[in-house]
Amino acid sequence: MNHYDTIIIGAGHNGLICAAYLARSGQRVLVLEASDTLGGMAAPREFHPGFKTSVAHSVSQFSAKITRDLDLEAHGFKLGKTLTTVGLNDAGEHVVLQDGAVSGVGPDDASAYADYRQMMQRFAGVLNPVWLQTMPRIGNNNLSEILTFASIGLRLRLLGKDHMREFLRVAALPARDLMDENFDSELLKAVLGWDGLIGSRMAPRSPNGAVLVMLYRMSGALSGDHAIPNGGVGGLITSLHSSAVEAGVEVRTGSRVGRILIQADESGLAATGVELADGEQIMADRVVSAADPKTTFFDLVGVQNLEIEFTNRIRRLRCDGYVAKLHLALDGLPAFDGLERPDGRMIIAPDMDSIEFAFDDAKYGESAGQPVMEIVIPSLQDASLAPNGQHVLSAHVMYVPYRLKGGWTDEAREALCERAIDTIARYAPGIRKQILHRELLTPLDLERTCNVTGGHWHHTEFAMDQMLMMRPTYDAAQYSTPIPGLYLCGAGSHPGGGLMGGPGHNAAHEILK
Amino acid sequence: MTNTEDRWAGERLMESHFHPRQAALNLRDAWSSWNGYKFANYYYDAEYEYFCIRNSCGTYDICPMQKYEITGPDAEAMLNRMVTRNIANLKENRVTYVCWCTDEGRMIDDGTIFKLGPEKFMLTCGSPCLAWLRKSAFGFGDVTITDMSDETAALSFQGPASCEVLKKLGLEGIETAKPFDIMHFPFQGGSGKELMVSRTGFTGDLGYELWIAPELALDLWDALYDAGDDYGIHPYGEVATNMARLEAGFIMPDMEFSEALKTIHFQHDQTPFELNLGWLVDFKKPHFNGRRALLQDRDKGPAYKLTKLDIEGNKVAEGAYLYSNRRCTQEIGYITSAMWSPVVKANIALAMIKPEYLEGDIWAEIYYQKELRQYSKVAKCTVKNKPFWRPARARATPPPGL
Numbered sequence: 001m002n003h004y005d006t007i008i009i010g011a012g013h014n015g016l017i018c019a020a021y022l023a024r025s026g027q028r029v030l031v032l033e034a035s036d037t038l039g040g041m042a043a044p045r046e047f048h049p050g051f052k053t054s055v056a057h058s059v060s061q062f063s064a065k066i067t068r069d070l071d072l073e074a075h076g077f078k079l080g081k082t083l084t085t086v087g088l089n090d091a092g093e094h095v096v097l098q099d100g101a102v103s104g105v106g107p108d109d110a111s112a113y114a115d116y117r118q119m120m121q122r123f124a125g126v127l128n129p130v131w132l133q134t135m136p137r138i139g140n141n142n143l144s145e146i147l148t149f150a151s152i153g154l155r156l157r158l159l160g161k162d163h164m165r166e167f168l169r170v171a172a173l174p175a176r177d178l179m180d181e182n183f184d185s186e187l188l189k190a191v192l193g194w195d196g197l198i199g200s201r202m203a204p205r206s207p208n209g210a211v212l213v214m215l216y217r218m219s220g221a222l223s224g225d226h227a228i229p230n231g232g233v234g235g236l237i238t239s240l241h242s243s244a245v246e247a248g249v250e251v252r253t254g255s256r257v258g259r260i261l262i263q264a265d266e267s268g269l270a271a272t273g274v275e276l277a278d279g280e281q282i283m284a285d286r287v288v289s290a291a292d293p294k295t296t297f298f299d300l301v302g303v304q305n306l307e308i309e310f311t312n313r314i315r316r317l318r319c320d321g322y323v324a325k326l327h328l329a330l331d332g333l334p335a336f337d338g339l340e341r342p343d344g345r346m347i348i349a350p351d352m353d354s355i356e357f358a359f360d361d362a363k364y365g366e367s368a369g370q371p372v373m374e375i376v377i378p379s380l381q382d383a384s385l386a387p388n389g390q391h392v393l394s395a396h397v398m399y400v401p402y403r404l405k406g407g408w409t410d411e412a413r414e415a416l417c418e419r420a421i422d423t424i425a426r427y428a429p430g431i432r433k434q435i436l437h438r439e440l441l442t443p444l445d446l447e448r449t450c451n452v453t454g455g456h457w458h459h460t461e462f463a464m465d466q467m468l469m470m471r472p473t474y475d476a477a478q479y480s481t482p483i484p485g486l487y488l489c490g491a492g493s494h495p496g497g498g499l500m501g502g503p504g505h506n507a508a509h510e511i512l513k
Numbered sequence: 514m515t516n517t518e519d520r521w522a523g524e525r526l527m528e529s530h531f532h533p534r535q536a537a538l539n540l541r542d543a544w545s546s547w548n549g550y551k552f553a554n555y556y557y558d559a560e561y562e563y564f565c566i567r568n569s570c571g572t573y574d575i576c577p578m579q580k581y582e583i584t585g586p587d588a589e590a591m592l593n594r595m596v597t598r599n600i601a602n603l604k605e606n607r608v609t610y611v612c613w614c615t616d617e618g619r620m621i622d623d624g625t626i627f628k629l630g631p632e633k634f635m636l637t638c639g640s641p642c643l644a645w646l647r648k649s650a651f652g653f654g655d656v657t658i659t660d661m662s663d664e665t666a667a668l669s670f671q672g673p674a675s676c677e678v679l680k681k682l683g684l685e686g687i688e689t690a691k692p693f694d695i696m697h698f699p700f701q702g703g704s705g706k707e708l709m710v711s712r713t714g715f716t717g718d719l720g721y722e723l724w725i726a727p728e729l730a731l732d733l734w735d736a737l738y739d740a741g742d743d744y745g746i747h748p749y750g751e752v753a754t755n756m757a758r759l760e761a762g763f764i765m766p767d768m769e770f771s772e773a774l775k776t777i778h779f780q781h782d783q784t785p786f787e788l789n790l791g792w793l794v795d796f797k798k799p800h801f802n803g804r805r806a807l808l809q810d811r812d813k814g815p816a817y818k819l820t821k822l823d824i825e826g827n828k829v830a831e832g833a834y835l836y837s838n839r840r841c842t843q844e845i846g847y848i849t850s851a852m853w854s855p856v857v858k859a860n861i862a863l864a865m866i867k868p869e870y871l872e873g874d875i876w877a878e879i880y881y882q883k884e885l886r887q888y889s890k891v892a893k894c895t896v897k898n899k900p901f902w903r904p905a906r907a908r909a910t911p912p913p914g915l
Contacts, residue, residue: 264799268808303652304594307616308802312648475616482805 004030004250004284006511007274009257009300010451010490012040015290016240016249017504018489018511020070023247025512030282031249032274034256034451038241040290041450041457042499044234048437050387051329054233055446056457057376057394058083058345059499060195061220062236065132066501070243077239079227080381084344087191088427092338095187105185116182116192123167124218126155131219131495131502134478134510135469172464173211176204176352186351190372193355194347195224198374198396199457199497201322203359204352209464216462216495226345228381235382236499260287260300260486269305271485288507290490292452292459293472294319301483310482313473317466317492321443321455322362324400326373326420328393329386329437333377334428346375348423355398362399367416367442371423373397390436395420402443402454413440458497459490468494479507487511526551529576530666530730534738538748545751548641548662550577553750560855562749563756566716567856569745570672572737573715573754575722576730579624579641580661583634587653592626592634595649597785597794597801603628606695608711612785612793613645618806619773619782621645622766623790625713627695635661639766645774649802666730670737671720671757673904674744676912679721681740684710688911690721700729701736708733715754717761719906759850760857760902762821764788769819769849769863780816787815787865817846817865821897824860824877828890829853833862833877837870839891841878845870848877857901862894871896 006022008015011033023029037043041055059079067077087095087104095104102113130152136145156164170178175196179189195217196210197203204210218224229235241251256277263272273283289296293314297303303311336342349355349372358368375395379386386392397420404412417440425431446455453459460472469477472492479487489507491497519525527550529535535553543554552574555562565571583592593600596611603609605628612623624638636642643660650656670679679687684698690712700708706729714720725733738746758765766772773782784807785794794807824830835846846866854861866875875894880887906912 266797266799268804269800298652304590305800306652307805308595308645308649309616311652315651 002282004028004282006030006286006288007032007282007284008288008290008489009260009274009296010034010040010290011038011241011251011253012290012490013042013237013240013499013501014490014504014507015288016237016244017066017070017501018288018290018508019249019251020240020244020247021505021508022511023244023249024070029249030284031244031251032255032257032276032282033251033253035449036254038251038253039234039237041446041452042233042237043450044232044237047327047439048329050390051327051392051437052232052234052385053327053378053392053394055325055441055450056233056499057378057396058226058228059233059236060222060224060226061217061498061500063132063219063501063505064221066505070240072236072239072243075239075242075246076230077236078230079222080230082222082225082227083376085191085226086339086344086346087187088336088346088348089187089338089350090426094338095185095191096344097191102188105183105188109183109185109188112182113188119163119166120214120218121223122159122163123170124215124223126159126167127215128219129155130468131216131500132505134506135494137478138469138474170211172207172209174205174207175202175210176356178211179204179352190349190352190355191347193352194349194374197355198398199323200463201318201320201363201461202463203356203399205356206359209462209467212464212467213462216500217498219500228376228378230382232378232382232385233499257300259302260289262301262305262483264305269483271483286485286487286511288487288489288511290504292319292456292490293317293476293488293492294453294460295451296488296490301486305483307482310473310475317472318461318463319454319456319459320402321446321457322399322401323457324367324397324416324420324443325441325446326393326395326397326417327439327441328421328431328435330391330393330431330434331436332389332434333380333391334393334431334434336428341380342375342377342428343380344376346427348373348375348427359399362401365401365403365405367400367404367412368398369419371397371400371416371420373420373423375424393424395424397440400442402447402456404442408442408444413442416440416442457491459492462496467496471496479503479510529574530727531574531576531668531734534731534734535574535748543750547577547751548579552577553748555750555752556748559750559752559756562747562753563855565745565747565749566672566718566753566757568673569747570670570674570678570741571747571749571753573669573671573749575667575669576665578662578667579638580665580667581636581642581646582657582659582661583636583646584632584657584659585655586632587656588632588634591650591653591656592636593798594801595646596626597803597807599795599798600626600628605630608693608695608713610793612790614785614803614807615773616803616806617773618784618803618810620770620785620788620790621773623764627711629695640772664727666725666727666733668723668733668737669714669720670723671714671716671718673719673906673912674741674915675720677915678737678741678744678746679710682736684708687721691910692908700725701732715761715763716757717763717900717902717907718757718904719912755850756852756854759852759861759863760854760900762863762900764819764863765850783817784810784815786810787817787819789819814868816867818868818871819849820846820864820866820871821901822848822862822864822875822877822894823897823901824851824862824879824894825892826890827853827860828879828881828892829860830862830877830879830892833879835864835866835894836876836878836891837873839874839876841876841891845875854901859901860892861897861901864894
């Protein structure tokens with residue numbers, strides 16, 4: 001029978017999560033994935049014979065509720081031990097965050113860090129229920145939507161007057177100001193600000209949502225710490241896939257959707273299925289897109305089926321990625337000066353200005369002259385990711401514009417790769433000799449390989465004006481869209497991207513209402 | 514100072530392609546402006562000009578009206594998604610009246626679409642619309658939008674004698690043009706330049722609109738005024754137009770409706786249903802901008818309904834409030850345009866009225882002045898369902914001879 005209750009476009013983690021929930025409630029669900037592997041940006045990939053990694057290289061905020069609901073541990077999902085976060089210093093005087101404490105800074109900073117951490121956890125706790133909930137519409141609210149507003153307000157109020165005032169004050173603060181208020185050590189500031197900036201088009205001095213991003217990333221069970229699952233980040237995808245399949249989900253890879261079928265008659269428009277790139281048509285009661293909003297609406301639906309102002313709100317979404325991915329296949333474990341074992345999450349950003357300057361280059365269309373980056377060696381956590389005794393180095397390199405002045409030529413990519421390796425070599429001097437193979441993926445490469453507009457981690461910028469009931473835009477912020485039968489469940493929907501699972505979870509909840 | 518440069522050059526009103534002739538005839542220097550063009554309020558006497566429209570013929574400068582050429586394989590799809598009416602069946606060399614709305618179903622503007630070729634359309638409207646057209650075209654593969662407003666000379670030529678005059682001008686077969694038809698004629702012996710004539714207008718009377726390249730504008734004017742000399746041809750301005758269109762029951766922006774993209778308060782604009790333009794909204798068309806909202810508006814019923822009123826007495830009800838009782842305690846609406854109609858010989862008005870009161874009594878509280886003294890009266894209003902003025906000649910093909 002060629003008719004499903006639900007077709008889901010895209011087998012990233014959100015698509016799989018949404019599928020699993022729907023199938024568990026009894027729906028017949030088909031997931032269609034364009035590429036040959038599952039997981040989107042979390043898909044495990046062999047980039048050199050025997051060396052595996054995925055674009056996302058750690059997990060920090062995956063929802064504990066989803067883990068429980070979908071029984072992911074029974075399907076093999078297990079997070080490794082929490083990674084320490086290390087701010088690398090070229091004299092070997094690193095700043096290390098571990099078990100809620102900081103070392104490598106003066107006593108004032110160390111005690112300020114304890115207070116800071118407590119404050120941020122308190123605020124993250126206030127926001128926590130927001131992420132796994134459909135945001136209310138603005139205007140014409142029904143009772144449950146009004147209650148959602150009320151519960152957010154109440155939680156804020158329960159913080160008490162002082163903390164509530166402080167929350168409202170810092171929520172939209174630039175990362176730079178929050179750090180300057182709290183700390184002296186430039187390296188510590190850079191390391192703590194990092195999680196509010198990575199993946200976005202924001203630098204320390206950019207006003208908007210850096211603090212909210214930090215709080216969003218603290219939403220999971222790890223309170224913002226990072227860990228690598230068994231089998232690497234791909235292990236999460238494997239368990240999601242297994243859980244979904246057990247629930248009855250059918251998953252087809254190598255099945256690119258060419259367009260969403262829209263039935264048009266006197267009763268209006270309705271999504272009734274999809275047509276694959278090879279012309280095959282598959283019908284369903286509803287279509288749920290985990291693809292980004294621009295791909296979904298412009299490429300798969302077509303503007304002729306949308307309204308004009310809605311179209312232009314999708315058009316103006318900021319979807320350009322600013323993070324490149326560096327993969328090194330190494331013939332041994334690299335030695336970082338002053339570090340016993342490079343098994344943490346290592347950040348190369350000597351101070352906040354270095355992040356700011358790297359962004360300055362990118363915002364005018366150059367890739368950063370002195371890139372800043374986050375490095376992990378996932379093969380230290382899971383030996384299956386590299387041949388015995390050899391290792392994988394994975395780095396998020398910022399800021400690298402999707403639209404490079406002059407375009408992304410091989411030379412431009414190679415030059416950036418060289419600069420990134422030079423940067424790492426300042427902290428791990430012997431690393432060049434250990435490189436067996438290297439690969440640098442620009443945002444443009446990520447767009448092509450992961451089928452995400454702009455190669456943006458979050459499908460669209462995670463910023464105040466594109467968050468909550470404005471994500472991706474009103475009229476599509478409650479997972480339903482202006483077209484009956486068409487839903488969204490990807491990172492472009494509330495709460496957003498990162499390996500969190502909120503959009504997939506919330507979309508399924510809306511569909512099952 | 515030797516600098517003779519006009520420091521206000523950029524601020525001055527532009528002159529229309531017909532300006533040299535119109536300026537000579539504007540005996541009262543009664544200029545206002547429209548879309549940046551110097552534009553006559555009236556030329557000599559507004560009432561006289563009005564009677565030209567109704568009894569002989571007159572010209573009205575529509576150079577300032579906005580004209581957009583929309584071409585390409587996707588032009589029809591792009592326009593059809595933008596306007597509420599279905600233009601898929603519009604034939605070549607035909608014109609149709611349309612309106613377009615925001616996503617919320619509030620009316621942005623009305624205008625006409627001319628189908629000039631399989632992939633070539635002209636959209637005309639009262640206010641600049643380029644930004645909205647560009648937004649509407651985003652995502653359509655092959656559509657080109659060109660603002661032709663300044664590069665087209667256009668003259669409205671209206672009145673019972675208009676067809677005769679055009680025949681005299683040498684436009685062979687013009688009498689066969691049905692309302693909303695477009696015809697093309699070689700101009701001045703077919704030097705490659707053509708005159709386009711559409712049987713359209715804004716007066717509710719027999720009339721045409723003439724479209725030509727700007728360099729031929731004055732030649733056209735001279736030829737037309739030669740041909741019309743025996744028929745009392747005369748230019749008319751904004752005041753006469755406003756009288757004629759009100760008798761015909763046509764709506765005017767900033768009087769009957771506020772363009773939705775320009776209102777600040779979200780309820781100060783209108784839906785087509787409020788403006789009695791429901792017939793322009795084709796729900797058989799599966800999708801067009803504002804469809805979802807308009808469906809709701811239709812089912813819920815509009816808050817106000819544009820209504821034609823015949824008001825007792827002869828005091829013009831301009832700006833009057835309307836009540837359901839003579840004591841004026843229950844307010845039910847307001848007048849948008851009002852006049853004494855010379856041709857109908859009635860005190861007429863357009864009004865926005867809450868639909869639930871349309872069946873009952875309607876009273877207008879009219880304030881008027883007599884030699885600087887203010888008076889008021891309460892006058893009974895009668896709802897009219899047909900246009901106040903709708904002569905058979907406006908629709909007859911061929912039009913009746915004189």
